Amino acid sequence: MSDLIKLTAADLAGKIAAGDVSAEEVTRAHLDRIAEVDGRVHAFLHVDDSGAVEAARAVDAKRAAGEKLGPLAGVPIAIKDVIATKGIPTTAASKILEGWRPPYDATVMTRIRDAGMVMLGKTNMDEFAMGSSTEYSAYGPTYNPWDLTRIPGGSGGGSAAAVAGYEAPLAIGTDTGGSIRQPGAVTGTVGAKPTYGGTSRYGLIAFSSSLDTPGPVARTVLDTALLHQVIAGHDPRDSTSIPLPVPDVVAAARQGASGDLTGVRVGLVKEFSGEGAEPGVMAVFRDTVEALTKLGAEVVEISCPHFQYALPAYYLIAPSECSSNLARFDSVRFGLRVGDDGRNSLEDVMSLTREAGFGDEVKRRIIIGTYALSSGYYDAYYGQAQKVRTLITRDFTSAFEQVDVLVSPTTPFTAFELGARTADPYQMYLADLYTIPTNLYGGPAISVPAGLSEGLPVGLQIMAPTMADDRMYRIAAAVESTVGTFAPPAL
Amino acid sequence: MAAISREEVAHLARLSRLAVTEQELDRFAGQLDVILQSVARVGEVAADDIPPTSHSVPLVNVLREDVIVPGLTRDEALSGAPDSAEDRFRVPQILADEE
Numbered sequence: 001m002s003d004l005i006k007l008t009a010a011d012l013a014g015k016i017a018a019g020d021v022s023a024e025e026v027t028r029a030h031l032d033r034i035a036e037v038d039g040r041v042h043a044f045l046h047v048d049d050s051g052a053v054e055a056a057r058a059v060d061a062k063r064a065a066g067e068k069l070g071p072l073a074g075v076p077i078a079i080k081d082v083i084a085t086k087g088i089p090t091t092a093a094s095k096i097l098e099g100w101r102p103p104y105d106a107t108v109m110t111r112i113r114d115a116g117m118v119m120l121g122k123t124n125m126d127e128f129a130m131g132s133s134t135e136y137s138a139y140g141p142t143y144n145p146w147d148l149t150r151i152p153g154g155s156g157g158g159s160a161a162a163v164a165g166y167e168a169p170l171a172i173g174t175d176t177g178g179s180i181r182q183p184g185a186v187t188g189t190v191g192a193k194p195t196y197g198g199t200s201r202y203g204l205i206a207f208s209s210s211l212d213t214p215g216p217v218a219r220t221v222l223d224t225a226l227l228h229q230v231i232a233g234h235d236p237r238d239s240t241s242i243p244l245p246v247p248d249v250v251a252a253a254r255q256g257a258s259g260d261l262t263g264v265r266v267g268l269v270k271e272f273s274g275e276g277a278e279p280g281v282m283a284v285f286r287d288t289v290e291a292l293t294k295l296g297a298e299v300v301e302i303s304c305p306h307f308q309y310a311l312p313a314y315y316l317i318a319p320s321e322c323s324s325n326l327a328r329f330d331s332v333r334f335g336l337r338v339g340d341d342g343r344n345s346l347e348d349v350m351s352l353t354r355e356a357g358f359g360d361e362v363k364r365r366i367i368i369g370t371y372a373l374s375s376g377y378y379d380a381y382y383g384q385a386q387k388v389r390t391l392i393t394r395d396f397t398s399a400f401e402q403v404d405v406l407v408s409p410t411t412p413f414t415a416f417e418l419g420a421r422t423a424d425p426y427q428m429y430l431a432d433l434y435t436i437p438t439n440l441y442g443g444p445a446i447s448v449p450a451g452l453s454e455g456l457p458v459g460l461q462i463m464a465p466t467m468a469d470d471r472m473y474r475i476a477a478a479v480e481s482t483v484g485t486f487a488p489p490a491l
Numbered sequence: 492m493a494a495i496s497r498e499e500v501a502h503l504a505r506l507s508r509l510a511v512t513e514q515e516l517d518r519f520a521g522q523l524d525v526i527l528q529s530v531a532r533v534g535e536v537a538a539d540d541i542p543p544t545s546h547s548v549p550l551v552n553v554l555r556e557d558v559i560v561p562g563l564t565r566d567e568a569l570s571g572a573p574d575s576a577e578d579r580f581r582v583p584q585i586l587a588d589e590e
Contacts, residue, residue, distance in 0.1 A: 103567035334571035355510035386543030442547025
């Protein structure tokens with residue numbers, strides 16, 4: 001095993017720029033690691049060996065020619081399989097898209113390529129990003145590098161496991177209700193959900209368009225910020241992209257690393273500080289809050305009375321949007337077609353294709369969404385959920401008049417064993433209890449490793465106001481400077 | 492009382508173009524009932540005079556610059572189709588023979 005795989009992205013980029021190591025060596029070290037451990041972790045759905053080496057060689061050639069390299073040039077990265085990658089299989093972990101090779105790149109992917117970063121492959125996830133354990137992948141689950149009998153979180157379990165298991169220093173995830181942050185928490189990695197509209201959704205296979213947000217995954221806060229800076233910023237191809245400058249998250253991460261939080265006001269979400277979480281998670285959370293106080297932060301309790309309705313509101317809004325978005329999988333323009341025998345009608349072929357191509361959780365959500373949007377139930381379900389969304393947003397804006405950031409545990413429980421929550425879908429939904437309010441509001445939030453409970457990682461969630469992504473990076477870096485980083489046992 | 496019946500699930504599946512099996516209906520009916528009973532809690536919130544939020548970004552009528560930019564070629568657009576003919580997407584028959 002090469003020592004290169006243990007380095008941070010920032011260190012790797014520095015060594016490549018200085019000529020201490022070639023981008024090709026770095027890429028090959030990670031491809032070797034994937035070959036060695038991914039049979040057990042199953043973080044990847046597709047590994048692009050030749051494409052990765054080719055991209056790395058291009059960076060080495062640029063450097064040899066004396067061209068200036070970007071801050072992450074030559075650094076390998078894993079991409080969640082919900083992001084369109086030109087010519088590279090993209091399935092969203094669904095059978096309905098098996099074998100699909102997109103004819104274009106997502107904006108996030110274009111920016112990664114333009115930065116000279118090296119894509120290693122596509123990571124496993126819950127089908128169409130619906131789930132909290134990666135067990136709903138149509139291609140088999142991913143296993144948590146901390147304990148291979150446990151889940152790596154979801155939906156972005158593959159990205160988090162790849163980074164935690166040293167298969168990649170960086171990864172891209174997407175966060176609709178916690179799919180970057182919850183996997184980060186249970187794998188001891190850092191995961192950030194940028195402000196909605198801060199990163200482009202163009203080329204992201206849509207699940208819930210008013211919530212979906214691509215974001216960075218890494219092992220350190222600085223690496224997370226460096227990747228955030230590469231992918232963020234206005235994109236004319238996404239009509240909900242915010243036309244404002246990207247907050248300087250890298251400077252904020254460097255500032256926070258000094259460990260001084262004097263003058264920073266931190267709000268403890270009262271409703272998320274007690275019941276519902278495992279005692280071990282709450283113990284780590286309380287210790288971390290105390291650490292923040294020691295760093296100079298002023299900590300106060302803040303009540304957000306409508307947060308308790310975020311989970312039910314989300315599980316109406318997201319399925320409603322998904323039932324509409326997934327209508328595009330109609331067996332006509334891409335993906336699977338089943339039953340086209342010359343006798344079945346178009347409608348029959350659509351129904352047979354969708355039945356064969358979608359997994360149970362996707363079907364459940366399409367049906368729930370169709371129900372919530374139907375004329376007789378619209379006001380009571382979808383309409384009411386949208387009003388609750390307004391009240392949750394008001395809770396946030398009122399909280400941010402009193403404090404700079406809000407904190408909570410990222411998820412109520414540490415990594416659970418595979419199969420523990422699949423029989424009762426609602427038990428799975430509870431994994432997102434603390435992460436969902438931010439998605440409904442649209443602000444940024446980050447999960448940073450805070451400690452261990454019975455040998456398993458626990459994350460601290462830091463939530464900030466819209467377009468104040470830099471704030472959460474400052475606090476996260478300060479937490480990291482005092483609690484350190486956490487490495488899983490050798491695989 | 493159940494929030495949703497097996498028959499309603501079957502009807503919704505038809506509307507959603509999902510040819511679900513009898514076994515799936517048995518499984519989904521109970522699961523969806525648990526989910527709907529749980530999410531129905533949004534009804535506890537007094538929100539009659541609260542405006543709905545559909546989206547967190549208050550941007551409307553976003554238009555791009557009126558300039559020509561490269562798009563997908565016809566072959567690229569057809570590259571992922573399960574079936575195509577004469578540079579078009581080919582679909583199963585829409586009208587029955589007698590129509």
